[in-house]
Amino acid sequence: MTVGGDPRRRALRRYVASVVVAGVVAVVVSYLVHPARPSDALPGLALGLAALVGTWIPLRFHYRGGLFSGFTLEEAVLVAMLFTLPAGLPPALLLVAAVIGYGTKQRELIKIGFNVGQVSLWSAAATATFHVVGADADILAPRSLLALVAATVTLNVVNACLIAELFRRLDGRPWRDTFREVGRLYAVTWIGNTSFGLLLAYVARQDPLATIPASVLMVGLYLGYRGYAHVLEERRRSQRLHAVTRNLATATGSANAGQAFLRDLAQLFGAEVAELAIRQHDRLRLIRHGHGGLWVRDDVEVLSEPLRRALQDADLVRVEQGSRRVEREGSAHRDALAAPLVFEGMTIGALAVHGRVGLEPWTSSDLQLLGTLASEAAVAVKNVELVTSLQDQTRKLRDIVEAVADGIVMVDAAGRIAAWNPAMERAVGRVAADALQRPWEQVLHQEHPSWDRFDAAMQDVLAGQR
Numbered sequence: 001m002t003v004g005g006d007p008r009r010r011a012l013r014r015y016v017a018s019v020v021v022a023g024v025v026a027v028v029v030s031y032l033v034h035p036a037r038p039s040d041a042l043p044g045l046a047l048g049l050a051a052l053v054g055t056w057i058p059l060r061f062h063y064r065g066g067l068f069s070g071f072t073l074e075e076a077v078l079v080a081m082l083f084t085l086p087a088g089l090p091p092a093l094l095l096v097a098a099v100i101g102y103g104t105k106q107r108e109l110i111k112i113g114f115n116v117g118q119v120s121l122w123s124a125a126a127t128a129t130f131h132v133v134g135a136d137a138d139i140l141a142p143r144s145l146l147a148l149v150a151a152t153v154t155l156n157v158v159n160a161c162l163i164a165e166l167f168r169r170l171d172g173r174p175w176r177d178t179f180r181e182v183g184r185l186y187a188v189t190w191i192g193n194t195s196f197g198l199l200l201a202y203v204a205r206q207d208p209l210a211t212i213p214a215s216v217l218m219v220g221l222y223l224g225y226r227g228y229a230h231v232l233e234e235r236r237r238s239q240r241l242h243a244v245t246r247n248l249a250t251a252t253g254s255a256n257a258g259q260a261f262l263r264d265l266a267q268l269f270g271a272e273v274a275e276l277a278i279r280q281h282d283r284l285r286l287i288r289h290g291h292g293g294l295w296v297r298d299d300v301e302v303l304s305e306p307l308r309r310a311l312q313d314a315d316l317v318r319v320e321q322g323s324r325r326v327e328r329e330g331s332a333h334r335d336a337l338a339a340p341l342v343f344e345g346m347t348i349g350a351l352a353v354h355g356r357v358g359l360e361p362w363t364s365s366d367l368q369l370l371g372t373l374a375s376e377a378a379v380a381v382k383n384v385e386l387v388t389s390l391q392d393q394t395r396k397l398r399d400i401v402e403a404v405a406d407g408i409v410m411v412d413a414a415g416r417i418a419a420w421n422p423a424m425e426r427a428v429g430r431v432a433a434d435a436l437q438r439p440w441e442q443v444l445h446q447e448h449p450s451w452d453r454f455d456a457a458m459q460d461v462l463a464g465q466r
Contacts, residue, residue, distance in 0.1 A: 012169050016114045019162060023120025027091040030124050034088035034131075043084050043208035048093040050200065050211050051077040053218060055101025055119075073218045074098075075155060075189070078123055079197020080211065082151060083139055084204045087131045094123040118162050126155035139201055152194055156186050192224065240268035244373060262289035265353065265373070269337065269366060272355030277307055278341070278381055279348050284311075290355075310338035310350040317352075318367050337367050339374035343382050351377055411440045415462055 036044065054073035074094055081090035098119040102112045130151035135144040164175040196218070203214045243264040266274040266289060273290030286303060309317045317338040338352035351374045356362055401408050407424035411417055417440050420432040428435075428444070435443045440458065445451065 012166075013110060015165065015169050016110050016117065019117035019121065020113045021117075023117035023124070024095070026124035027095045027120050030127060031088035031092045034086045036086060036089045036092075040085055040089055043204055043211075044089055044093060046208040046211045047077055047081050047085070047200075047204060048097055050080070050214075050218075051094050051097035052101050053216075055097055056105065057219060073193065073196075074119060074123075075152065076193040076197040076200065076218065078126060078155070079148065079152070079194055080200035080204050082127065082130045082148070083135070083144070083201040084208075087127050090127050091120060091123040095120045114162075114166065118159065121162065122155045122158040125158045126151040129154040139198060139205075148194065148198075152190055156190055160186065237268060240264060244268050245376065259289055261377075262287065265351075266290060269353045269362070269370070270357050271353035272357055274353050275304065275307060275351075276377070277303060277311060277350045277352075304336065304338075304352060304354065306336040306338035306354070307350050307352040310340045310352065311347060314340045314342060314347045316340075316367050316371050318362070318364070320361065335361065337362055337370050339367070339371040341374050341378035341381060343378040348378055348381060350374070409435075409440070409444070411458070411462070413462065415439055415441075417443055 051074050054075075054077050057073060074097065078090055078094060081093065085093075095116065098116045099112075102115040106112050106115070130147045133143075133147035133150045135141070135147040138144060160179060164179060167177075168175060199217075200211055200214060203210045244261065262274040262276060266272070271290075273288060275286060275288040275290075278285050278287075284303075286307075303311075306317045306319050309315075317336070319336040335356045336352060336354045338350055340347045341349035341351060351370060353370065401419065401421050404421070405423055407427040408419070408421045409417060409424050410419035416437050417435050418437075420435045424435075425431050430443065441455070
């Protein structure tokens, strides 16, 4: 995520600064009220190292090409700290672990600041809740479990609120969207972290140094969380995939159809922006959805670099987190997928998604899925072009028919009048509105010697004869 000088970015920096200040103040106050004792040095050091391990293996949110830690295993370590250390030490240890852990993993100060402030606030809030409710000496006593549940629920609520407010300030994303996305995973991580934290608490009471090798088990817990996050992502994707393929099958070429397709495509891949470039004769039309809605341009200069590469190389393109930024339309695309639209060996366009929003980065399977959808989109684009061409030809034919001096009438297979040009109106004296969709005999019948032969000829034609 980049932070510029626009008002929204300045507001974001103020928000992150306020989170950092509030978090540090909460930690300092907590430590001053309940300072550490010399006997807490060894268990504090061991659990502090375990917390540092937890910061290094998070499930992360991707947003605008930036990373924000969303789910970490520090919660499990905090549970162990609550049962073994005085109230002032857990927030302080987690603050130090966050500064070291996030400071060594991330380079942008604003992201380090947000993650550090986030950890400081939820750890201080959870610790205060735990000690206000109160716990017994027995870890599994009902009152201890009640205090633990209250503390961890407070932790998750504070964490979710901070993330939701961050995304709201970044791009006006409603709170409910964030909670809907993270709610189920929060529930699973809450159960797993609490259970593992109780195990660490038992180990720490027996031998504080044993928590260091025990913390290695957090790697397995982390892998389990990633697997569950992947399951949730695939379930959401399967639901969105149906909408995307339906839009492709019913493509009409209208702006509404294009917008619906790109909107569903962005939701399918968890992307901020989806765009489609189509070659139309001697021009290139770009349709983009995201960052304020839909817009269409015939300007090759606004093509993003991934889309341009897919068009030029006729190959799949994947831009991963941390690669060179390409600036287009004032936004940085550090993560993107692009695929060419190839029809009968010719590249007729390209499809791309930018800005991962969600858990974990895009993978090669995401790129292959986009390639498959691009192939279907190429067929849909050609079908739309064919329909448009037929409509143009029909329009031209109608213009010709209406312009000729001879009266022309068209009768459908059911014997009803389907077309009635202006010259026919003048010849018969009946306007088109009175003739269309009526049986031709009623409209054209005249007392004339040749009527019977004309009637017989029309019957033969309607029967399929020339």
